Amino acid sequence: MIVDKLIEKIIETQNPTCVGLDTSPDYLPEELLAGVKDLRTAAQAVLTFNKNIIDRVCDVVPAVKVQIAYYEQLGYHGIKAFGETCRYAKGKGLIVIADAKRNDIGPTASCYANAYLGKTQIAGKEKKALPCDFLTVNWYLGSDCAKPFVEQCRTRDKGVFALVKTSNPSSGELQDLKLEDGRTVYEVMADMVASFRGRKGKYGYSRVGAVVGATYPEQAAALRKRLQGVFFLIPGYGAQGGNAEMLRGCFDRNGLGGIVNNSRGILLAYRKRGGSYDTAAREAVLEMKADLLSVLGEIHA
């Protein structure tokens, strides 16, 4: 099961760090920007940057998260670079999380599920649009938005992370509101995730995971208890203000149960540290690993 593969990669690397490839053209160093003059050449430079980062981190991290918004702003050239980034990362043995927060009514959600997790039927044959292992999803529309994604997880052995409690400053405006029944809105979303958990893999986690921000440690710890068997994708470490101590409650006593994303702290490490961007990214990843392990201890099954 894909979640088992993710867990095995985390144990093998002793590193629950996910490299966030939120690659804005602004982040590229001068040497890659020479010749960039339009969306097409910008997308090519972004892809080169991503490949070099992947080459330098693929032996020390389990996964990358590719944030598609940064690619969509480059039009279809960007989507081409997004797909090639995903394919390249998979070729290097990494687990690929597409961060797209997709959502729509049932038939339309099926198209999104085809695009990222499944395949598209063309003239009686199955074609792969975008090769990913996991997809982030937003289930504000209810269970008929969720089902097509969950169905693809089951039949294609893929995974999702559904938004529960997000890391951003205003996440509480809606998510923290209390219902008449005493639950918060994000707890309703958590319970929807739990209802779709399905079969657990050999380490006790399911293919249906949750996005839980590092920046709200109390809520995250409570969600860890509420969502047994649900793996967490944890944004908010680094630039957004989350630190290792705040993350403790997201993990089980084996140090499993979550993967922590860092984007700008890794992609832009070269501007702080000097040297080449790929070497700086590797150093940043290893520093983050040490920081996380100082709290989690040895990670084991």
Added chain:
Amino acid sequence: MIVDKLIEKIIETQNPTCVGLDTSPDYLPEELLAGVKDLRTAAQAVLTFNKNIIDRVCDVVPAVKVQIAYYEQLGYHGIKAFGETCRYAKGKGLIVIADAKRNDIGPTASCYANAYLGKTQIAGKEKKALPCDFLTVNWYLGSDCAKPFVEQCRTRDKGVFALVKTSNPSSGELQDLKLEDGRTVYEVMADMVASFRGRKGKYGYSRVGAVVGATYPEQAAALRKRLQGVFFLIPGYGAQGGNAEMLRGCFDRNGLGGIVNNSRGILLAYRKRGGSYDTAAREAVLEMKADLLSVLGEIHA
């Protein structure tokens, strides 16, 4: 203002119908499927279908809504066809609504806003990724998800439709839940939309609109009262079960205030009516116009 242009097109055509270009390759007639064998050729056939539909309806409807999920499942070839569909529709004088339900934390939401509503900075110059007039958005993440979209609406004269009460069967699972303060979750979203309304155009409507499903007429009528000055994008007519009588409450007494989407009922009209797909689409659009006007009467400013 873009919302004024939309309203003027509705008055001019006497038709608050939006043609939903949710063009699945499955929907294409045999003659367009000859030669389709992969994602690229499927995307080309979809584009041909769209252009022919647009040619036949552009004088009798104000707008098209292009559902990007159907294009994403064709990978970057699909996004190219999506962009070309939008450009072609704009060239024919139609208002273009990108139905993408995008959402993310602030900096990432800015990328989505660049992609659909604004421009992307490349080497000091502004480049257009995907040419749209309106974008659908999901504001589950709170106001820092909303702001970048609203900012682009203001500076680029574009519009958004934020999900409030969606048309699908399970929309109530989260959206209808009651909070301690007596509001439902969808009313909280409605109030967030109202807080971002900003300046109104000459017909009293703002660039920040709401998605309100045709399938829940009581809630829609109550939202019409709660959201003065907020234009509605109304899905759910036709295949999803909404009819003209159910829509009455979405409109003001001039017959303004909303635009009603129909996708499958128009794109697949040829399978029911026979004849060519583009002629059948035109007939379906005119039939829908007559149906809506039977309830709304003459539409005027």
